Amino acid sequence: MLERKKIVTVLAATGLTLGLVSGLHATAQAAPSAAQTKNLAVFEGKKIDLSQNWGAAKACAVWRAMDGVSCFRTTAERDAHAAKLAARMSPAQAAATCTRPLHLYEHNGGRGRDLKFFDKGGAYQNLDRYNFNDQTSSYRTGSCKAHLAEHNGGRGYWYPGNTNANHYESAMRSGWNDRVSSILNY
Template identity: 30%
Template sequence: MKLFRTMAMLVAAIGITTTTAAPAMADTGVIATYHGKRIDLSKGWQGAQACAEFAVGDVRCYDTAAEADMATRPAGEVAAKGMWDCPGTWVCLWQDENYTGRRLQWSAAGTKKLANWDFRDKTTSVFLNRVQRGMEAVNYRTLGLDDHSFYCASCAYDNLAASGWNDKIDEVKI
């Protein structure tokens, strides 16, 4: 009986050890410049409606999409509304359908974890306004394998609900 009790305590101790492992390091939010101040996008956009990553580590936010357009387009180029708000060579995500709502955009390639940008599970419209390199979207799953969806270069998606991906993108690889 004593041996059984000792074995039971050992099994319980091992079980506790495997279920209480240290949590993985959390990613930090993306730091952006907005009205001359540095903000952590993972904690909210502080009123900004458009944020753009010009290069890795150079993220700027704007009150309106029009302000972002002026900053991201060559001088003299006029932006149209809708998906054409997304400048050439950029990848743009919108929070709402038909290319409306908050807009997040990148010109720099890489993996973007959308929680760090306060955009996880918030994408409804996508436009890849460039001729090369598409985008891979990832939906993290609690059980099983993550879902992946691929978007082609020079393609526009006005409402991801049709594909079952509305408000499900957690990470993009561009």
């Protein structure tokens, strides 16, 4: 009887330990770390989390092939910064870049916050990472074609308007204002 009690105790302790370990493993996988959910950008020498708030920034550039994400108070400041980066691009960086970026604008007519994407190819950029999900009201494609998708990861419908290179739409087509959730330059 004493032998059986020891075996039951050992089995119960082993089961409890395994349950705790597997529960911790599942929790670790299910909960993204703070680093995974944040999208840090440089604004006036400080890091800001774009997924939460742009603060005083009005113009941001996503250029992972060069310096990541940078934000500025004005489009002129952002464009001057981009010109400096473009001047020192390596051939490999140039191959991964649209020479003229995709612009997403918060309001019709290219007004409001302005988010530029220079990177070409790769994965879809989910706009919630930039606090821009369902907030695009006008756009300008650059030297690359683009896909504007209804949901994250390029899922759902794709914007039915012209997204070929060098095109500007001062207002989204009917039913598409504030509906874009992800983009891809290609």
